[in-house]
Amino acid sequence: xxxxxxxxxxxxxxxxxxxxxxxxxxxxxxxxxxxxxxxxxxxxxxxxxxxxxxxxxxxxxxxxxxxxxxxxxxxxxxxxxxxxxxxxxxxxxxxxxxxxxxxxxxxxxxxxxxxxxxxxxxxxxxxxxxxxxxxxxxxxxxxxxxxxxxxxxxxxxxxxxxxxxxxxxxxxxxxxxxxxxxxxxxxxxxxxxxxxxxxxxxxxxxxxxxxxxxxxxxxxxxxxxxxxxxxxxxxxxxxxxxxxxxxxxxxxxxxxxxxxxxxxxxxxxxxxxxxxxxxxxxxxxxxxxxxxxxxxxxxxxxxxxxxxxxxxxxxxxxxxxxxxxxxxxxxxxxxxxxxxxxxxxxxxxxxxxxxxxxxxxxxxxxxxxxxxxxxxxxxxxxxxxxxxxxxxxxxxxxxxxxxxxxxxxxxxxxxxxxxx
Amino acid sequence: xxxxxxxxxxxxxxxxxxxxxxxxxxxxxxxxxxxxxxxxxxxxxxxxxxxxxxxxxxxxxxxxxxxxxxxxxxxxxxxxxxxxxxxxxxxxxxxxxxxxxxxxxxxxxxxxxxxxxxxxxxxxxxxxxxxxxxxxxxxxxxxxxxxxxxxxxxxxxxxxxxxxxxxxx
Numbered sequence: 081x082x083x084x085x086x087x088x089x090x091x092x093x094x095x096x097x098x099x100x101x102x103x104x105x106x107x108x109x110x111x112x113x114x115x116x117x118x119x120x121x122x123x124x125x126x127x128x129x130x131x132x133x134x135x136x137x138x139x140x141x142x143x144x145x146x147x148x149x150x151x152x153x154x155x156x157x158x159x160x161x162x163x164x165x166x167x168x169x170x171x172x173x174x175x176x177x178x179x180x181x182x183x184x185x186x187x188x189x190x191x192x193x194x195x196x197x198x199x200x201x202x203x204x205x206x207x208x209x210x211x212x213x214x215x216x217x218x219x220x221x222x223x224x225x226x227x228x229x230x231x232x233x234x235x236x237x238x239x240x241x242x243x244x245x246x247x248x249x250x251x252x253x254x255x256x257x258x259x260x261x262x263x264x265x266x267x268x269x270x271x272x273x274x275x276x277x278x279x280x281x282x283x284x285x286x287x288x289x290x291x292x293x294x295x296x297x298x299x300x301x302x303x304x305x306x307x308x309x310x311x312x313x314x315x316x317x318x319x320x321x322x323x324x325x326x327x328x329x330x331x332x333x334x335x336x337x338x339x340x341x342x343x344x345x346x347x348x349x350x351x352x353x354x355x356x357x358x359x360x361x362x363x364x365x366x367x368x369x370x371x372x373x374x375x376x377x378x379x380x381x382x383x384x385x386x387x388x389x390x391x392x393x394x395x396x397x398x399x400x401x402x403x404x405x406x407x408x409x410x411x412x413x414x415x416x417x418x419x420x421x422x423x424x425x426x427x428x429x430x431x432x433x434x435x436x437x438x439x440x441x442x443x444x445x446x447x448x449x450x451x452x453x454x455x456x457x458x459x460x461x462x463x464x465x466x467x468x469x470x471x472x473x474x475x476x477x478x479x480x481x482x483x484x485x486x487x488x489x490x491x492x493x494x495x496x497x498x499x500x
Numbered sequence: 501x502x503x504x505x506x507x508x509x510x511x512x513x514x515x516x517x518x519x520x521x522x523x524x525x526x527x528x529x530x531x532x533x534x535x536x537x538x539x540x541x542x543x544x545x546x547x548x549x550x551x552x553x554x555x556x557x558x559x560x561x562x563x564x565x566x567x568x569x570x571x572x573x574x575x576x577x578x579x580x581x582x583x584x585x586x587x588x589x590x591x592x593x594x595x596x597x598x599x600x601x602x603x604x605x606x607x608x609x610x611x612x613x614x615x616x617x618x619x620x621x622x623x624x625x626x627x628x629x630x631x632x633x634x635x636x637x638x639x640x641x642x643x644x645x646x647x648x649x650x651x652x653x654x655x656x657x658x659x660x661x662x663x664x665x666x667x668x669x
Contacts, residue, residue, distance in 0.1 A: 234617065238633060241616040256532075260541045262566030270535065358561055358568050360617040364633050378634055383614055383650045439635055 108294070113313035114320050115300035117478050121191040122298065123327030124184050125290075130328055131181040132286065136279050138174040146226065148272035150265035153228035154354040172343040178220050179346045180335050182369035185213060189397075194421055196409030197299040203401040205292040210398045212285050217370065217394075219278040222271040229351030230361050236263045236271070238364060242377075245387040262357060303410025304474055312478040363438070371435030372428050376454070378439040379447040389451065396458050403458055405466025413472040417465055424457050541565075546669030548661065551605070559621045561610055564668045568610035568618050569656060570629075571666065574640065579603045581627070582641040592651045596641045599655055607658050607666060608642045614649040629653070 086107040088097050097103045145164050147156040160167035189209070192198050198206035225236045240257050244250040259266030297308050306312040314320070338346065346368060350361045366374050376393050380386035396403075411418040427450050434447040475481045547564045551571060554560055559572040574582070582596040583603075600606045610618050610629075617633035624630030624637035626645045631638075636647030643652040658668045 234633075238615040238617065241614075244616075255537060256535050258537075259535050260537050260566055264541075264566045266535075266538070266541070357566055358563065358618065360619075360632060362632050364617065378648075381648055383648055386648065 110315065110317035112294060112316040113297065113309035114316050115298055115306055115312060115478060116314045116319075117300050117302060117312075118298065118320065118323070119301055120323075120327055121187065121194075122300075123324045124188040124191065126324035127184045127328055127331050128181070128188060129286065130331075131177060131184055132279065132282060134177050135174065135181060136283070138170050138177060139276070139279065141170050142174055143276065146272075148226070148269050150228060150268050150355075153226060153268060157227045169339070172339045176335065176338045176343060176346065178223065179338070179367070179369065180331075181216065182220070184331070185216065186369070189213070190425065193424070194411045194418075195299055195301060196303055196404070196406075196411070198401045199404065199407075199409050200401065201296045202293075202299060205289060206401060207398050208285055208289045208292060210394075212282055212289065213397075214394065215278050215282050215285070219275055219282070220367065220369070222275040222278070224351075224367060225268065225271050226275065227351060228268065228355045230353045230355055230359075231348045231351040231364070233263060233355035233357065234360055234364050235366060236267065239366075240267075242387050242390075245384040247384070264357075299409060300478065301410060301412065302475060302478055303408065303412070304477070306478060310477075365436050368432065368436070371433075372431035373435075375431040375435030375447045376451045378435070379444065379451040393451075393454060396455070400458065400462075404462045406462075406469065406471070407466075408471045408474065410474075413474050414465075414469060415472065416469045420457065420461055420465065424454075427453050427457070546667060549666045549668065550664060551666055552664040556604075562668070564656065569668055570606070570608055570610040570621070570642075570653075572606045572621075574600075574604055574606055578627075578640045582639065585639065585641070585643070589645075591644050594641075594643060594652055599641050599643070599652070602660070605666070606640075606642060607655065607668070609654040609656055611653065612636055612649055613644065613651045613653060614647070619653070 086104045088094050088103050145160045225232045243253045373390050377386045377390040380389045431450045434443045437443040549562050554573045556573050557575045561568045587593040612631040617631050619629035619631040626637050626639040628640040629638040634648050636649035637645050639645050661667050
């Protein structure tokens with residue numbers, strides 16, 4: 081937070097700001113001191129805000145034409161695609177927007193993992209982020225049910241049945257979720273309601289996420305605490321606004337490519353067949369962004385333990401600030417962690433791949449090894465590494481190694497050449 | 501803590517919390533229970549099925565409470581096979597006699613007990629059903645033999661109304 085008091089110039093501004101200090105808030109946001117060495121991995125927060133707004137706006141428009149009824153939902157989606165003016169565009173933006181949202185959130189999460197952004201004093205920011213991520217998955221899953229195609233129906237059946245793994249009350253909970261004895265119209269209408277609600281919950285949490293961020297300020301690629309404001313910082317506007325804006329443009333090109341050239345590549349052809357409770361499609365797979373967790377679910381040969389493993393894989397992230405015992409934030413100064421980081425990235429990608437393949441033979445074996453490694457990384461490697469790893473000396477400020485005169489100059493220079 | 505005297509005010513606090521909790525519960529429960537199956541869903545609880553056209557070795561699938569029910573007319577070989585299975589080989593031991601009152605007719609929910617997919621007929625390693633979702637194999641009595649499903653496919657409540665009609669539910 082900037083310490084200086086802000087006074088609006090105009091008399092009306094003063095009058096208004098005394099009664100509701102919105103101008104003070106706006107001033108805080110523009111002047112907000114930001115580390116000057118933020119790289120493009122830091123632009124995904126802004127990109128994610130754009131994704132959320134895009135989903136809310138396109139979603140509102142779709143809700144004007146969509147009919148949440150088991151007999152009419154499938155046809156109403158086709159009606160949007162064929163009859164509604166620009167309906168095809170709005171629906172394709174919304175459907176691909178979900179994928180873009182997850183693409184951005186995964187980059188955002190892995191950036192935090194690399195630069196240690198989850199560590200003290202940023203634990204609350206991180207945990208709010210994990211809650212947002214969980215809500216995103218819930219919203220995406222329920223949204224995928226709404227077109228009432230085969231994948232919608234059977235995806236809903238499989239995911240809601242996960243709750244039946246809970247001993248004693250599981251079956252009752254599933255019936256309660258369904259509002260019947262199978263996924264049917266009551267399920268569809270409540271999913272629509274919740275799908276409509278969740279983005280606004282996310283919006284509220286995003287405000288808290290940013291608020292919590294603005295207390296300690298941004299982490300940075302060097303991962304050290306910096307004085308704010310100082311030579312190490314630049315004001316958010318215009319420096320970061322322009323950088324975020326440029327990154328957003330690049331991101332929108334990728335987004336537009338999917339929307340205009342391959343709008344269905346991330347979906348499943350089976351979802352263009354209307355839901356049929358008598359026939360399960362031969363190969364049920366969730367959307368790509370859920371595949372790693374699906375692989376973990378399937379790699380455990382026991383129903384309850386499979387569900388527990390899948391949920392733990394997500395919830396373990398919330399404990400990350402305490403599982404990672406290293407005081408050094410940035411992987412730039414952690415030579416061993418840096419290697420394990422890339423192994424984890426590969427591990428998650430492998431889980432995603434085998435999650436899309438049939439659960440048998442070699443795929444199943446690979447899924448089991450990758451699942452074991454995933455937990456090993458968080459429960460064993462990270463805690464042990466914090467005690468045993470010999471980290472590189474960290475610079476005293478962002479500016480020092482560049483201007484010279486730092487005791488760590490040589491290290492910083494060596495790092496530069498390694499990175500290039 | 502020194503023994504503080506219980507005063508009238510403490511009683512008032514406790515009474516207020518208790519009444520408040522009952523009030524909150526009375527408001528919350530309808531909010532939760534409205535999501536349970538409603539009267540119109542419960543009203544569709546039973547279905548009658550004509551089985552006169554089913555020949556031996558064939559399965560028909562009917563919809564009951566939104567779920568598929570398999571009705572299989574088993575051949576003599578299949579009945580022998582189902583009865584020959586030893587209990588210790590089974591993950592969820594159930595005798596075939598207990599699953600099919602009339603051994604010729606197997607009536608069961610066509611819902612995989614893993615995560616609710618519909619298994620495929622006459623597939624899998626045990627000559628019964630195979631669930632394509634996560635690879636559970638069921639035998640000709642619908643008992644789980646291999647894969648992640650924890651229990652045998654469920655037998656619904658049903659009765660023979662006459663020789664050609666089964667009433668499910």
